[in-house]
Amino acid sequence: MVKLKDDKKITQIFQAALKLVAKKGLSGMTMGDISKEAGIATGTLYVYFTSKDELINALFAACRESSVQVSFKGYQPHTPFKPGFRHIWLNILRYKLQNFEESVFMEQCYHSPFITADTREKAQQLSAPFYQLIERGKKEQLIKNIDTGLLITFMIGTMNELVKQTHYSGITLNRSRVNTTFDLCWDALKA
């Protein structure tokens, strides 16, 4: 046989895990839960991952990669800064809203014994494009001249909170509400 381990099944496992974390938190998620939610046997999880630790690290890495990848989709580095920034901001917001469970999972992982230093390191490296973006804004004197890391944390933090707030309040983010919120963020960062 040539068939290699099914990517579709890994996705299925990941989806199940995300769903459970959003519902019960990382601490309340067992391998039994995951398998049941994914509709497979517990043993099957161990065909794809050697341990719960590995499963969680793999999920963390996959989430991180996918979110960064989506963030810059359609971004034209040559267009003026503000519209470009806005484009990316909207990409991120859309992603976070559509993948709420992922946001929750990532937040929970931040302080957890599961994520290894190595996984963390690799995630950090993926932040480089965001740093470049903000640096450009600072160079063009459109963005406040404050530590870039701080500005990024601020920007991402506000989005996280906005997404949480939106999700729990049940308010739908129509175009005008999104605009207002972007202005909130832009007013904070702009020089």
Add this chain to the structure above:
Amino acid sequence: MVKLKDDKKITQIFQAALKLVAKKGLSGMTMGDISKEAGIATGTLYVYFTSKDELINALFAACRESSVQVSFKGYQPHTPFKPGFRHIWLNILRYKLQNFEESVFMEQCYHSPFITADTREKAQQLSAPFYQLIERGKKEQLIKNIDTGLLITFMIGTMNELVKQTHYSGITLNRSRVNTTFDLCWDALKA
């Protein structure tokens, strides 16, 4: 005998739990860990709390209460809005920086099966003064006319992120850095 269960011991248990959550996450904290960290026997935990669930809920409630209590310390409702707002903002920031482990714990609790609806409800009720504060700012046309809940989430969210960023980067928040960050927040919220 009249002596009632020692408040000092409860504090000791709480401190131990917070330390562990910050280090290993909520999911990695066992009753055994807590007792060892607190320097008491495992059984003693059950003298003070009927279960792990109860312990965590009690800690959550205590943290929430203490943070709200500190936030408004020294606030003069009669002084102009911006300095008053700034005063509270600084109270919160100071509190979060000095009680980093608590912030981590609260964040982790947000999505966890431990916190009961009742505990959550009571925590929410403590937010009323923040709502009043923002409402006042809106009435005086100093704060953007956006959903109050959103503005509060935004304000708190940015502080959380700032605190995380500060904690991990190892950068000390000197006076000027704090000022810049307050401006960041104020620029976002101001009308």
Add this chain to the structure above:
DNA sequence: AATATAAGTGAATAAAAATTCATTTTAGCT
């Protein structure tokens, strides 16, 4: 000092969860 009761202990038990593995099913290949 004697007594009574609360507080504290930690080994023993029970409950929950992770992991293994002998076995069965599935899918590609000739």
Add this chain to the structure above:
DNA sequence: AGCTAAAATGAATTTTTATTCACTTATATT
């Protein structure tokens, strides 16, 4: 169709963790 090896299974096992409880220690009251 028959063969082969990967994939999947889930009951059994191991490991971890929460909880109990018979007992000891500390403390207030008389």
